[in-house]
């Protein structure tokens with residue numbers, strides 16, 4: 054059983070290129086998630102460049118709608134998760150939980166009422182920035198060295214009040230530390246790896262990893278080959294174990310989970326998608342992790358954050 058805190062699969066769904074309910078060519082679909090033992094998959098709403106300037110909220114609404122359409126057509130297989138109780142019900146009753154997140158605060162178009170409206174539609178986590186700069190702050194790809202904007206701080210406060218999970222993946226370093234200061238709840242990095250093992254600017258320093266642990270948050274290991282290994286061509290499933298080992302060493306076993314980036318990343322050569330999850334869990338056991346530790350990494354750490362933040 055596992056929870057994966059990031060995928061970009063809705064991008065293909067909203068474009069009408071694919072369905073979640075049918076076995077397909079992407080990195081995941083509901084039949085494969087079920088077979089792999091997924092307890093819950095987070096589905097990110099990410100707004101492409103072509104929509105970001107003037108239709109970010111509209112595009113996000115289309116993605117949210119595509120998620121609920123798929124859930125409605127899944128015969129109860131995809132079950133929206135809006136609370137810890139929803140997750141517990143999935144665990145007890147079967148099916149695959151689906152949580153909506155927004156990747157990039159552009160979707161809020163600078164308004165807290167849009168944030169609240171997305172909450173009412175079931176969005177429970179927001180990655181404050183993608184790699185671009187937006188109204189909240191700077192992403193790692195457009196880093197001016199400045200931190201969160203006043204609006205960014207207000208978004209964090211409002212998310213704390215509503216019970217939404219604040220996600221720092223993609224955020225620049227100054228913004229990261231501002232979130233650590235401003236956020237009154239566990240902070241997560243939904244899909245980021247360790248800079249000590251791979252120098253990509255999307256990865257986290259050991260100090261950042263410790264700060265997330267101090268905030269009782271979780272780092273979701275990203276399966277993108279270029280974040281797992283400086284030599285992307287050499288990346289393999291074993292690198293996922295290496296990054297988990299590193300976070301466990303630096304911050305403890307309670308602060309690492311999975312954030313695959315399925316359907317949004319280039320996978321290592323020995324991987325193809327969600328069907329690899331059982332092998333990843335096995336390789337943790339083979340590398341000396343006990344059953345309890347594997348349970349923490351695979352779902353219990355995320356479960357703790359969901360319980361604390363969403364209630």
Ligand SMILES: [Zn+2]
Pocket residue numbers: 156223244317
């Ligand atoms: Zn991303």
